[in-house]
Amino acid sequence: MKKRFERIFLIVMDSVGIGEAPDAKEFGDEGANTLGSIAEAFNGLHVPELEKLGLGKIAPLKGVKNVPTPLASYGIMQEASLGKDTMTGHWEIMGLHITKPFQVFPDGFPTELLEQLKSETGRGIIGNKVASGTEILDELGEEHVKTGDLIVYTSADSVLQIAAHEEVVPLEELYDICEKARKLTLAPEYMVGRVIARPFVGEPGKWKRTANRHDYALKPFGRTVMNTLEDAGLASIALGKISDIYDGEGVTKAVRTTSNEDGMDKLAEQINTSFEGLCFLNLVDFDALYGHRRDVIGYGEAIMAFDQRLGEILPQLGDEDLLIVTADHGNDPTHTGTDHTREYVPLLVYNKGIKPVNLGKRRTFADIGATVADNFQVERPSNGTSFLTELKPE
Template identity: 55%
Template sequence: MFKRVIILVLDSVGIGAAPDAAEYGDGKVNTLANIARSQGGLFLPNLEKMGLGCIEDITGVKKTAAPQASYGKMAEISKGKDTTSGHWELAGCPLFAPFPVYPDGFPPVMIEQFTALTGRKILGNKVASGTEIIAELGAEHMRTGYPIVYTSADSVFQIAAHEEVIPLDHLYELCKIAREQVCTGEHAVGRIIARPFTGRPGEFVRTANRHDYSLTPPADTVLDVMKAAGYSVTGIGKIGDIFAHRGLTRSVPSKSNADGMEILTALTRGNAGNGLIMVNLVDFDSKYGHRNDVAGYAGALEQFDEALGRLLPAIAAGDLLLITADHGCDPTAPGTDHTREYVPLMAYAKDGRGQPLGTRSTFADVAATVAANFGLPPFAYGTSFLSELL
């Protein structure tokens, strides 16, 4: 039906507590609704027209009688609330064994192996916010040259280093050692993340040179299947990192939400060919959700809505735009962790008319819909909603 499908993932923009949220330590979380209520409303005219207010009551967002997009929400069946499991499930590969997490820091065997392989002692080894730990340990790192190793509630092994102390190439090499030789077997975390920063004590700033080293998906994703069938598969932002650079014919990094939307709009307007484009906009999560910056998150949502207004005219008659998320990160909730939430689903086609898509039982419905559209074999999980868009 469609020549090109665009999956736009708003990282962490959840839309209400999932049925099993309590099992993940989450209460009445709702990233979108709680931000809107705390700020006295959100101004999201383009998302409003597409039907966002028909999914959930969001202060400032009206429930339109004739939405331009089909709309609904999706629950996650993977055992986690992290970026990797969320994206993999969207792509048709849910995970039923959770990645390992380290609420008390990494065990001695992992740290000893890392230091032996790299020849460097480390600082940190605890659960921490990225900005807080470089503020705490950045000066000692500059004095000693020891990398800062830390984790979070997610399954991540993060290495922070000042770009003038440990050059980027060397930091990336440290991450590759961790990925290939330390974080394996029972300690195979979802991602190794390079967290470079610059500045001086009291004024440290993380740079845009972050790099993720993900595990390889355990089964084929819709990206793999599309590529094998000869279609163009473009990843924008950290999509390449999340899928271990598998299943892509082209990977385009981005520096911010705004940059990612500019890249997507240019590619869409430039007729990048038939196939699939998948985009991740990470700022919602990394800059605002994890930092409990409610006002900043609200501003980022409104800025995205403006950029969406510039993207929509570039959507061609043969395009299908799917807007969704990978998990929640409610900045009004206690703590700085991801939150187990439903994610919004909006499906926009030029001159289409919006239909309710209901509450979907798995993110994998997205992959199932893409596969059905291109006449590819169905996945083990997920139900296509393609026929509901006709």
């Protein structure tokens, strides 16, 4: 039987949630609504492309019309896994169900762990607290440059981040340090989702993080749909931080990106390249630059910029291409704190030849993975229900 679509392009708008999930209270996220809050702050969002696709049919959003005949099928997805971080969301999208949340360290990392890290690296450690990446550079950057001590910090997410100036700690050394930290944090009591190298340059008052960030993620706890695509000889192309999120598992080609704009450029390049399989893009700026920093204006502007780029991408898609646009969690920039928010995520599914339908309320992000597997006739994940048969030709 012929595959329905030769290529599936999957865009994850990192942290672009669309309203509190039913269990939001358990996560301290009652009332969170990333898109809704941003639309209110702007007194209406101008996103004509997302509007045409059917974003306004998913939930009421100020300034976004509920068009009678959208171009895409539309729905909403609830996360089944116990977490609201990037890895949990992405792993679930590709078919896994995470029942035990990754460790978080709101009071900093245990002394025993840091002593081991000092011993293995020969460098001191400063920081060791929850902090914004830019603020901690303002606070400790100068001390780091003088002493060579590593700036170690975390967030409300399950991460251990190590910042170092590229002229003080060469990149290769920083990467080696992060690999050592990754090994140490495989112990159950320290198990963080990701260790992140955060290189920077500049001088006091003018610090700038570089694009040489590198994530050291845990390997997925099971096989994902990406593994089955790779096994079947199909493409599983990872754009942006996708390869890091899955620790390279099931990735046939990895392409790094430096921003949302660069991510959309790289997506356009893949659209104009011949392949059969999946192309998976994460747009991290929404989350990293605006959500965690509670920058509602920057976030809204980034969404509108993405919408404009989406308008350029849509006409490039062929008859046998399927586009899926979704998110991995929320990060309401008007919510208390600086953490992700437990929300529903939007689901938009576009092909110029299919009749738009309401895909309803999906009970797990894994429905996307199941649909991808179903389309390419590879083994389906144990979680998720394919919506491929709901996508009927016009």
